[in-house]
Amino acid sequence: MSDISAPSVNRELGEALRRWARHGVGVVRVLERHGFGTVEPGQLLAASSAGETAGQVYLGALDTVAVPLAHAALSGPGTRGAHVAEEPAVAAGLACAGGATLLGHPLPAELADALGTALADGQPAALASTSDGARLLVLTGPELTTRHGGLGPAADQTAADQTAADQTNADQTNADQAVAEVAQRLLRQGATSTERITDAGLDVLLDLWVPVPTVLVVGSGAIGDALLAQAALLGWVGRRITELDAARSALAEFTESDVLVLLDHAGKFDELLVDGIRRGRGFLGALGSRRTQAARRSRLTAAGLTEAEVPDLAAVVRSVRVVVPEHEDTTDVLIHVDAVLAPVRGGRKGSAKLTMLDQERVRAALDINLIVVKGAVPDGHPAGTVLHIDPHAAPIL
Numbered sequence: 001m002s003d004i005s006a007p008s009v010n011r012e013l014g015e016a017l018r019r020w021a022r023h024g025v026g027v028v029r030v031l032e033r034h035g036f037g038t039v040e041p042g043q044l045l046a047a048s049s050a051g052e053t054a055g056q057v058y059l060g061a062l063d064t065v066a067v068p069l070a071h072a073a074l075s076g077p078g079t080r081g082a083h084v085a086e087e088p089a090v091a092a093g094l095a096c097a098g099g100a101t102l103l104g105h106p107l108p109a110e111l112a113d114a115l116g117t118a119l120a121d122g123q124p125a126a127l128a129s130t131s132d133g134a135r136l137l138v139l140t141g142p143e144l145t146t147r148h149g150g151l152g153p154a155a156d157q158t159a160a161d162q163t164a165a166d167q168t169n170a171d172q173t174n175a176d177q178a179v180a181e182v183a184q185r186l187l188r189q190g191a192t193s194t195e196r197i198t199d200a201g202l203d204v205l206l207d208l209w210v211p212v213p214t215v216l217v218v219g220s221g222a223i224g225d226a227l228l229a230q231a232a233l234l235g236w237v238g239r240r241i242t243e244l245d246a247a248r249s250a251l252a253e254f255t256e257s258d259v260l261v262l263l264d265h266a267g268k269f270d271e272l273l274v275d276g277i278r279r280g281r282g283f284l285g286a287l288g289s290r291r292t293q294a295a296r297r298s299r300l301t302a303a304g305l306t307e308a309e310v311p312d313l314a315a316v317v318r319s320v321r322v323v324v325p326e327h328e329d330t331t332d333v334l335i336h337v338d339a340v341l342a343p344v345r346g347g348r349k350g351s352a353k354l355t356m357l358d359q360e361r362v363r364a365a366l367d368i369n370l371i372v373v374k375g376a377v378p379d380g381h382p383a384g385t386v387l388h389i390d391p392h393a394a395p396i397l
């Protein structure tokens with residue numbers, strides 16, 4: 001399945017879920033499908049109690065069934081079958097005709113708010129439900145370790161048998177843990193996914209959304225060209241801006257998964273780093289020599305960063321420092337930068353370990369292996385820095 005989901009679409013869907021949570025949300029997801037060709041996973045349509053909708057299922061081709069089901073889901077779970085003939089399917093942007101079984105169910109306020117917040121903020125999130133939509137689990141956090149709701153059978157509060165109630169709680173814990181482990185495994189692959197889990201007595205529909213980073217390159221030059229090309233290769237969104245006001249506006253829209261790479265050394269762009277550090281979202285990086293970085297740091301502290309903010313400044317500026325072999329080759333620079341930025345996927349920072357999917361894409365495009373150091377690095381470079389590229393060695397991951 002494709003792992004590419006439009007960042008703006010997920011953000012808008014997340015904002016809608018968060019806005020509607022208090023008053024009730026119904027959602028529609030794809031339980032089963034056949035045909036349609038290659039389609040994106042993580043299909044979700046949401047409806048509010050006021051009659052609004054957000055998101056879509058298969059580019060809107062199933063709206064005649066999906067939209068009424070989403071509104072009905074506000075009252076309780078249910079399923080509907082839907083089929084789209086060849087001509088309307090192609091007109092909607094699908095490859096061919098197909099059919100699907102759609103699952104609609106309510107999304108309680110706490111779960112809608114948690115899922116909406118994660119999607120709107122550019123963090124990974126998962127929604128799991130039993131195949132009948134009766135029980136729900138939302139997983140959030142950079143590693144999907146925060147749980148909302150649960151998949152186990154609801155305990156009978158009137159039962160006198162405490163042993164039965166304890167067993168119910170144990171069943172829920174086991175089900176939640178099993179699904180969380182699947183979601184975390186999929187997250188490590190770096191791809192938005194939809195899975196039907198039927199092992200160990202479970203029948204669970206799992207949708208996982210992995211945020212797609214937007215890489216904002218501020219400045220011109222060959223490294224910026226190469227970085228944007230690499231972002232496209234990885235399925236990320238790339239933008240180049242050369243004017244300060246436009247860059248500040250773009251940075252103001254950053255989520256946790258977005259990336260700034262400042263190439264321009266002009267002092268006026270210090271304002272951009274100050275904005276980013278104080279806002280505290282996304283990954284901020286500024287490229288330059290040691291002398292350039294020292295001058296930049298001095299200007300930023302003189303511009304009013306507090307002592308408490310200075311350590312953050314050191315972390316964000318140094319983290320994107322490029323370590324290259326003895327020669328300066330654009331491709332080598334590019335890969336080093338990319339390996340540092342890759343952990344931003346899902347908000348994971350501090351380790352230059354590419355996801356499995358990203359590794360395969362880079363190798364396929366450039367026919368190389370990446371040597372990644374996980375422990376201490378000489379010369380004071382941060383742990384996890386890519387030191388060099390060896391086309392003949394096996395990757396150390």
